[in-house]
Each structure stands twice: as structure tokens, then as C-alpha cells.
Amino acid sequence: MSLQVRSQVSLKPFNSFGVDVQARLFAEAHSDADVREALAYGLQHKVPVLVIGGGSNLLLTADIDALVLRMATRGIRVLSDDGNKVVIEAEAGEPWHPFVQHTLALGLSGLENLSLIPGTVGAAPMQNIGAYGVEIKDVFAGLTALDRQSGELRDFTLQACNFAYRDSLFKQEPGRWLILRVRFVLDRSAHLHLEYGPVRQRLTEQGIEHPTASDVSQAICSIRNEKLPDPAVLGNAGSFFKNPLVSAALAERLKGEYPDLVAYAQPDGQMKLAAGWLIERAGWKGFREADAGVHKLQALVLVNYGSASGLQLLDLAQRIQKDIFERFHVELEMEPNRY
Numbered sequence: 122m123s124l125q126v127r128s129q130v131s132l133k134p135f136n137s138f139g140v141d142v143q144a145r146l147f148a149e150a151h152s153d154a155d156v157r158e159a160l161a162y163g164l165q166h167k168v169p170v171l172v173i174g175g176g177s178n179l180l181l182t183a184d185i186d187a188l189v190l191r192m193a194t195r196g197i198r199v200l201s202d203d204g205n206k207v208v209i210e211a212e213a214g215e216p217w218h219p220f221v222q223h224t225l226a227l228g229l230s231g232l233e234n235l236s237l238i239p240g241t242v243g244a245a246p247m248q249n250i251g252a253y254g255v256e257i258k259d260v261f262a263g264l265t266a267l268d269r270q271s272g273e274l275r276d277f278t279l280q281a282c283n284f285a286y287r288d289s290l291f292k293q294e295p296g297r298w299l300i301l302r303v304r305f306v307l308d309r310s311a312h313l314h315l316e317y318g319p320v321r322q323r324l325t326e327q328g329i330e331h332p333t334a335s336d337v338s339q340a341i342c343s344i345r346n347e348k349l350p351d352p353a354v355l356g357n358a359g360s361f362f363k364n365p366l367v368s369a370a371l372a373e374r375l376k377g378e379y380p381d382l383v384a385y386a387q388p389d390g391q392m393k394l395a396a397g398w399l400i401e402r403a404g405w406k407g408f409r410e411a412d413a414g415v416h417k418l419q420a421l422v423l424v425n426y427g428s429a430s431g432l433q434l435l436d437l438a439q440r441i442q443k444d445i446f447e448r449f450h451v452e453l454e455m456e457p458n459r460y
Contacts, residue, residue, distance in 0.1 A: 124148050124158040126188065135191060136176035137239055139356035140431045144189040150214070151193050153301060156267060159190045160299075171460065172299055174241035175216065177358055178248060180457040182431035192243050197223060200304065208262050210304045213243025217250075221338065229307035230334035231260040234314055237345045239352060239359060243300040247291045248456070249284045253341055254317030258284040262304040269297055286393075287363050287456060313337055319344060348419045356425030357416065361438060362396040362453045375449060396453055397421035399445050413437045435459065 130147035133139055146168060150156045163170040169187040173179065176191075194214035201208045207229055211220050217240050221232045234255035238245075246264055249257050261284070264277050275298075283290040291298045311334045315321040323340040324332050332340075350357050372392035376382050379402065383395035400406065401420035408415045412429035414437070416422040423434055442453045 124150070124155050124162065126159075126162060130189070132176075132181060132185065132189065135173065135189075136179045136181055137352035137356065137358055138180060138425050138429075138431070138434065139352070140181045140425065140429070140434070142181045142431065143184045145184070145186050146188040147191070148188060149191045149193040151195075153194075153267075155194075156190070156192075156299060156301070157272075159188060160269060160272075163188050174213065174244035175239055177239035177352065178244060178457050180358065180431050180434060180455075180459045182435055182459060185460060192241060194243075194301070196302075199227075205309050207307050207309065208304055209307060210302055211242040212302050213241060213300050215242040217241055217245060224305075224307055225335050225338055228309055230309075230311040230313070231255075231305065231307040233334040233338040234317075234320075234341060236338040237342045242303050246282060246284075246289055246300060246303055248287050249289050251287070253320055254314040256284070258282070260305045260307060262306040264300055264303040266291070266298040266300045269299055274301070286366070349422060350416055350418075350424060355416075356427075356429075357422050358457045360396075360421045360456055361423045362400070362421060362441075363456055364393050364396045365399075365451050365453055366391045366393055367451055368392070371450065375451075394451060399449055399451060399453070400441060403441075403444050403448055405441055405444070408437075410437065415441075431459075 126146055126148045128146055130144045131141055132144050133141040148159055150159060160170055170190055171185060171187045172190045172192060174192050192214040194212040196212040197215060197220065199207060199209050209224060218237050220242055221236050224232050234253040235250065238250055238252060245257050258279065261279050266275055266277060268275055291300065313332060320337065320340055323344055324336060329336050349359060369390055369392055372384050383398040385393045387393055397420045405415045406420035407417040411433060412426040413433040414424050414426060416424050423438060425434065438455055445451055445453050
């Protein structure tokens, strides 16, 4: 057996919150064969298999009584190139931001707005990650996943993934699909998205009138670095809550009471509220209790100042949820997966 299975391994290095819990068993998959070996090992030893990527979307609240399989597969390849549209495929274990930078180095645009998002390529479709007006679904060309129920490989089209806001089929059917590689359709000619957030303003401040995709990526990296803490320095999972969708009537009522409410109209008539605004308006920004807190610069980010447990962070998140509902009658949904 090529798969190396270890016992009683700390997961502190493998989750961006830096929460120190133990995995009963731990292994890393560097190939499809390793993945199948791990699943077979789990069946043989009657132990569940929990698959993780970069650990940037996890809140671990207890020791994990399972075989934790970290996807560490690597490889990037161009599948087709018609001179303008390029289909590029990456293995699930590829770190996301370096992959984005690789596509930019090839002269391809499409992923620049998703720069500096932590995690891996394989985890990106799970959440339909998005930032600054672009989501995975906008550049998605397909993916290959292993059906853990049947052991068969399946290629997914855009429609089959059932993408929605921070959601997908793979999140709706947890534990069934193990994403092995993902394909994106990118452009040699840039079609830049500059209107969301302070992107255009940042480019103007830098004196860039005709930006390239790389310029946009660098601007977004600078914005994110100013607003979001580096998980290597301060444990966090990025945005902890989804921006809630509410009725136009509720948004209008809140707007009457809070004229500075941040809200975005949606195609279906609903309004998307800025969760960070709600949390900050409620006074949680900069809050700290022991080593669990809310970041002082970005209210949407919960942080571990050192030795906070997953349960302490979860308790803080639930208190914020309760307060936001009582104040605004808005329910906040947590983004990270909890174990």
C-alpha cells in the first residue's frame, strides 16, 4: 500500500483557524489511486473518511474520530486553446491562489477577481467561491468527481453542479462526491469586472487607466491584505457568515431605520445584505473574549488569537447570530463546515 496512514495526528497545521484537535487517522492523497486506497482502508477498518483540502473552510470543534484524508494532488494542464478561449484543468490539491497566478502568467483572464482566496482548487466548486462580482460558476468548464457510493467517476457540466450563492450539489450531498480535478474556461482577451467594491477606485489610486487582468489581481490582493488577516499570522477562515438574502420589504423597512444599510438587489427580487455591515452595526467588530474574537478591521471575520477552541469560536458565532436576528430580524448562516 502506497498510502501512508498515521495515527493521532494534530490537525492544527491543516486548518486555517489553527484549532488544535486530533485526527484518529490521517493520510494525504497524491493521486487518484491514493484516494481509492483511503476509501478502501476506511471500509476495511470500518472508519469514516473525512476529506479536506486547504482547511480554510473548516471549524473543528472536537477530535475527529475518522480517517482525515488531505487532498494533495498536483497538476495543471491546458486541455484546449482556440486562440481566445482556453480550457485549463487543475488537480484538486492545487493551492487556489498560486493556480490563479499561474493562469495570469499564461496571459489568461477570468480568475483575477478571485485572487488571494485561501484553499484549494478542489474545494472551490463546493462553495461556489466568489469575490468582487465573480463566482466559480462564471468561469466553470466542468469537473471530475468520484462517487463514493458507487466508486465510479463522473464528469459534471455547469448545469449539473447546481451552483447557487456559496452553494452547489456537492455541498447539498455532503460526503458523496469527492472532487478530483476542475476545469475552467478562460480568455486571452480580458473582460474585466471592476464595479464591485473598491476595485476601480484602487486602480485609479494606482494611476492605472487601462488595467490588465494582472493589474486587477494585484489591486484585489492589496485590498484583501488590508482588510483580511493572514491565517499564517492570525487564525481565521475568511468570511465566516454568508451575506443574507432577504425580502425587498424587509430590506426597505431596515433601510428606513438604517439609511446606511448596505444592500444589493438580486435578479429574483430579493435583496442581499452585507453581513459585515450588520455585525459591525451591532457592535461586534473588534470584540474579543479570551482568544476568540471578531477582527478589528473586518466584522465578517472571526479570529483565533492563539488558543481558542473550535467550541469557543462556535459559541461566539452563535451569539452573533442570535443578536443579529433580535436586532434586524435577519438570519445569518455560517460559511465554514463544522465538525
